[in-house]
Amino acid sequence: MQLETTINGNKIVLDFAGGEFLAETLRRYGYLSVKEGCDTGSCGLCTVWLDGAPVLSCTTLTARMEDHEITTIEALNVEAEEFAQFLVAEGAEQCGFCAPGFTMTVLAMRRELKHPTVESINHYLAGNLCRCSGYKGQMRAIVKYMGVE
Amino acid sequence: MKYIGKRIPKIDGVGLVKGVPAYTSDLAINNNALIVKILRSPHASARIIHIDTTDAMAVPGVECVLTYKDVPETAFTLAGQSFPEPSPYDRRILDPVLRYVGDEVAIVAASNERVALRALAKIKVEYEVFTPVLDVESALDNELKVHATQPHTNFDVGCDASRNVAAAHSLEFGDVEAELSRCEVVIEQTYRTQAQAHAMMETYRASTSIDVHGRLQVMTSTQIPYHVRRHLSVILGLPKSKIKILKPRVGGSFGGKQTASVEIFPAIVTMKTGKAAHLVYTRQETFCCTTSRHAMVLTVRLGADKQGNIKVVDIHTLSDTGAYGEHAPTVFWVVGQKTLPLYSAICRYHGHAVYTNKAPGGALRGYGATQGTFALESAVNELAEKLGMDPAELRLKNLIKENDAHEALCGSLPGRPAVLASSSLDRCIKKGMELINWKNSFPAKDIGANKRRGYGMAVTMQGSGIAQIDTGSVTIKLNEDGFFTVSHAASDMGQGSDTMICQIAAEVLEVEMDQIIVASFDLDTLPYDPGAYASSGTYVAGKAAVIAAEQMVAQMRGAAARILDVSAEAVAYDSGLLSASADKKMSISELATTLCSFAGMDQLISKGTYGGETSPPPFIAGFAEVEVDLETGESKVIDYVAVVDCGTVINENLARIQVEGGIVMGIGLGLFEEVRYSGKGRLTTNSFMEYKIPSRLDIGEIRVAFEESHEPTGPYGAKSIGEVVCNTPAPAITEAIYNATGMRCRNLPVTAEKILMGIE
Numbered sequence: 001m002q003l004e005t006t007i008n009g010n011k012i013v014l015d016f017a018g019g020e021f022l023a024e025t026l027r028r029y030g031y032l033s034v035k036e037g038c039d040t041g042s043c044g045l046c047t048v049w050l051d052g053a054p055v056l057s058c059t060t061l062t063a064r065m066e067d068h069e070i071t072t073i074e075a076l077n078v079e080a081e082e083f084a085q086f087l088v089a090e091g092a093e094q095c096g097f098c099a100p101g102f103t104m105t106v107l108a109m110r111r112e113l114k115h116p117t118v119e120s121i122n123h124y125l126a127g128n129l130c131r132c133s134g135y136k137g138q139m140r141a142i143v144k145y146m147g148v149e
Numbered sequence: 150m151k152y153i154g155k156r157i158p159k160i161d162g163v164g165l166v167k168g169v170p171a172y173t174s175d176l177a178i179n180n181n182a183l184i185v186k187i188l189r190s191p192h193a194s195a196r197i198i199h200i201d202t203t204d205a206m207a208v209p210g211v212e213c214v215l216t217y218k219d220v221p222e223t224a225f226t227l228a229g230q231s232f233p234e235p236s237p238y239d240r241r242i243l244d245p246v247l248r249y250v251g252d253e254v255a256i257v258a259a260s261n262e263r264v265a266l267r268a269l270a271k272i273k274v275e276y277e278v279f280t281p282v283l284d285v286e287s288a289l290d291n292e293l294k295v296h297a298t299q300p301h302t303n304f305d306v307g308c309d310a311s312r313n314v315a316a317a318h319s320l321e322f323g324d325v326e327a328e329l330s331r332c333e334v335v336i337e338q339t340y341r342t343q344a345q346a347h348a349m350m351e352t353y354r355a356s357t358s359i360d361v362h363g364r365l366q367v368m369t370s371t372q373i374p375y376h377v378r379r380h381l382s383v384i385l386g387l388p389k390s391k392i393k394i395l396k397p398r399v400g401g402s403f404g405g406k407q408t409a410s411v412e413i414f415p416a417i418v419t420m421k422t423g424k425a426a427h428l429v430y431t432r433q434e435t436f437c438c439t440t441s442r443h444a445m446v447l448t449v450r451l452g453a454d455k456q457g458n459i460k461v462v463d464i465h466t467l468s469d470t471g472a473y474g475e476h477a478p479t480v481f482w483v484v485g486q487k488t489l490p491l492y493s494a495i496c497r498y499h500g501h502a503v504y505t506n507k508a509p510g511g512a513l514r515g516y517g518a519t520q521g522t523f524a525l526e527s528a529v530n531e532l533a534e535k536l537g538m539d540p541a542e543l544r545l546k547n548l549i550k551e552n553d554a555h556e557a558l559c560g561s562l563p564g565r566p567a568v569l570a571s572s573s574l575d576r577c578i579k580k581g582m583e584l585i586n587w588k589n590s591f592p593a594k595d596i597g598a599n600k601r602r603g604y605g606m607a608v609t610m611q612g613s614g615i616a617q618i619d620t621g622s623v624t625i626k627l628n629e630d631g632f633f634t635v636s637h638a639a640s641d642m643g644q645g646s647d648t649m650i651c652q653i654a655a656e657v658l659e660v661e662m663d664q665i666i667v668a669s670f671d672l673d674t675l676p677y678d679p680g681a682y683a684s685s686g687t688y689v690a691g692k693a694a695v696i697a698a699e700q701m702v703a704q705m706r707g708a709a710a711r712i713l714d715v716s717a718e719a720v721a722y723d724s725g726l727l728s729a730s731a732d733k734k735m736s737i738s739e740l741a742t743t744l745c746s747f748a749g750m751d752q753l754i755s756k757g758t759y760g761g762e763t764s765p766p767p768f769i770a771g772f773a774e775v776e777v778d779l780e781t782g783e784s785k786v787i788d789y790v791a792v793v794d795c796g797t798v799i800n801e802n803l804a805r806i807q808v809e810g811g812i813v814m815g816i817g818l819g820l821f822e823e824v825r826y827s828g829k830g831r832l833t834t835n836s837f838m839e840y841k842i843p844s845r846l847d848i849g850e851i852r853v854a855f856e857e858s859h860e861p862t863g864p865y866g867a868k869s870i871g872e873v874v875c876n877t878p879a880p881a882i883t884e885a886i887y888n889a890t891g892m893r894c895r896n897l898p899v900t901a902e903k904i905l906m907g908i909e
């Protein structure tokens with residue numbers, strides 16, 4: 001099957017199999033920042049933006065992507081680099097496998113939450129699992145990054 | 150010091166966060182690899198009577214379908230251990246006998262995943278189904294056998310398949326029974342620990358092909374690249390020199406990838422077809438068809454006098470190794486090895502690891518010490534209550550101290566107990582008491598109408614490397630422009646050993662860290678290291694890095710002396726400058742350029758190899774504040790204080806995250822993580838919906854403090870940290886819950902249900 005969509009600002013015609021999910025399509029097209037950690041929509045590793053809002057690409061059908069804007073972390077180099085510096089300053093990325101999807105959620109959260117608190121941040125990020133870090137270092141990084149009082 | 154003890158970001162951190170391709174599936178994606186899928190046993194115990202692959206082979210796009218008839222019959226173990234491995238050789242690539250739900254029946258390789266799955270569905274298998282052995286406590290001497298024949302073992306580990314025993318062990322220092330009969334106070338209790346899943350975020354995967362030299366090339370997400378090469382060599386009958394191993398970034402492991410669960414499947418496909426092959430386990434396969442923490446039943450007997458002097462520690466363990474004995478003997482030994490030395494008492498450790506028809510047990514962070522700590526420390530808490538003593542004071546009175554000898558310490562020889570060269574555990578306890586306000590809080594307090602907060606504590610130790618067995622090596626090359634390449638195979642899986650080794654080398658070489666390239670990817674270019682396990686990275690490979698770097702400094706001074714025409718002793722080295730006098734000096738860069746030219750003709754390469762005579766234990770004192778809702782039974786760890794003795798803290802960032810991550814894993818173990826089975830032996834917790842790992846909403850405050858000791862044999866005084874971190878939460882939390890509710894849970898995890906039933 002085929003459809004036209006926009007990935008990271010570039011119009012592209014995607015070839016894909018029926019029933020294929022976006023995570024698989026994106027990886028096949030070389031957007032290798034998109035990771036997958038589960039088969040049940042439970043881990044958040046595959047998070048990308050659809051029209052500017054975070055979605056799980058592992059449960060998003062590619063067939064529905066006609067005329068949408070998909071954004072992966074590859075397109076957010078400057079913002080991602082800025083947040084990454086906060087994260088690594090806390091040592092809060094360990095294996096790093098969860099980090100791109102987590103960062104996509106954090107960058108969306110920064111735009112969305114006007115008055116972030118530790119509690120609202122925790123809830124926003126509840127769907128992003130990390131088995132390595134224990135989450136506390138991630139929070140220390142976010143608090144500094146977002147300037148939470 | 151410039152780098153040691155500093156908070157230094159990981160050298161690969163920013164790249165990983167930004168999603169730069171770095172993991173196995175990222176790097177192996179464009180070689181048109183065949184996709185490998187595996188048909189698995191639906192039965193916990195069965196034998197293949199008939200298997201027909203004709204229809205599967207006929208599916209267009211299928212390249213090969215392999216059954217037990219098509220693959221070598223060699224028996225082996227997948228445990229990542231130095232040869233001769235203690236684990237029994239009880240596996241084959243494919244076996245007509247199936248020993249758990251999920252055991253491999255056939256391998257399919259096809260042009261893409263959809264085709265492979267279609268072919269899998271077309272394999273016809275007729276099974277003879279047997280009654281499985283599912284209960285660990287009746288497995289021993291059960292008339293049903295998990296293994297009908299006795300597996301080969303490299304030496305006597307007590308394996309006896311006719312009794313369903315994978316390993317047996319007994320170790321006694323002093324006369325336990327005699328001493329126990331003299332004790333005024335005795336505690337005897339049985340504790341149960343559950344199977345826990347690693348749940349690393351990157352599932353198991355490997356990618357294989359034949360390279361231009363005709364060698365089998367294997368890229369794999371592993372923490373044991375050298376052992377993987379040895380396994381494949383033995384199983385496939387290929388010389389090691391014909392196998393090339395690549396270890397990219399690894400997306401978490403926690404001991405899971407210390408068992409080579411997947412590499413052999415794409416490898417056999419590539420050997421059969423000559424084509425590239427790629428296998429990625431689904432999350433479900435990762436839960437059901439790899440390994441997990443051994444579930445155990447531990448009976449502890451403690452004897453003491455009325456003044457609280459602990460005289461006897463006796464631990465009996467029954468370990469469930471599931472269908473295969475990967476790490477069965479060693480995890481089982483470590484239960485005793487990393488608990489008995491804590492207390493200076495007459496002690497014994499004994500029991501069995503038994504086979505059952507369940508998914509295999511394996512290595513998981515803590516490696517038996519986690520289970521042993523839960524049992525022993527829970528019993529010590531119970532003893533304190535019986536004595537009417539503060540549990541922290543009871544420990545301070547009895548714990549092993551710096552410079553004490555203990556026969557159960559790793560590295561002891563008969564009649565020559567090893568000496569504990571470094572410990573600040575007493576300081577860790579005192580500091581923890583202060584941080585959690587122990588004197589005013591213990592044992593519990595009311596919070597509103599239906600909530601109570603309880604307090605509990607535990608201590609633990611681990612090791613640093615495997616004494617007198619494993620060694621790691623590091624090489625350093627001075628490149629032509631004056632930067633260095635440091636090579637090692639300590640196998641960073643996220644914990645940061647690449648960064649730690651870079652830091653240590655930079656410290657000794659007195660250069661900036663960005664003047665050092667760390668090579669750890671291509672085994673062909675790396676010196677030997679058994680891999681990232683047994684908490685070896687910092688202590689073993691870190692020490693090897695110190696030696697290699699010191700040797701490099703000596704070599705540079707020697708080479709500069711030759712070029713400057715002075716004696717080596719006359720050349721001083723200071724921060725990149727080699728000087729004999731005001732006019733006789735040169736920079737590293739000048740030296741390197743000269744040495745790589747006709748004028749110098751001597752490229753410098755240094756090496757360091759290290760292995761410990763002992764395995765210096767890191768220690769932790771853990772304190773939990775747990776709030777329990779008396780109406781719902783729900784509990785939450787409000788505050789967890791961990792005070793850590795890992796010797797010198799080499800990199801506080803990396804060390805702190807290890808502790809926080811390990812504590813959270815331990816909280817999961819204590820409160821809700823559990824691998825469960827159906828009555829027929831099917832593993833039911835096969836997704837993140839069924840198997841809950843802690844999310845950020847489950848975690849309260851975690852406070853980590855370091856109380857440094859100085860380990861004289863370690864690099865800059867350092868010991869390990871990676872595993873010791875997940876041992877204290879379970880016993881500290883269950884004790885806190887007891888103090889809050891009066892319900893003592895000796896059976897992990899302490900779920901809300903158990904608490905509620907216990908209170909009523």
Ligand code: FES
Pocket residue numbers: 035036037038039040041042043044045046047056057058059
């Ligand atoms: S891969 Fe786990 S939520 Fe998408």
Ligand code: FES
Pocket residue numbers: 092093094095096097098099129130131132133350400401643
């Ligand atoms: S850093 Fe490994 S899963 Fe988050």
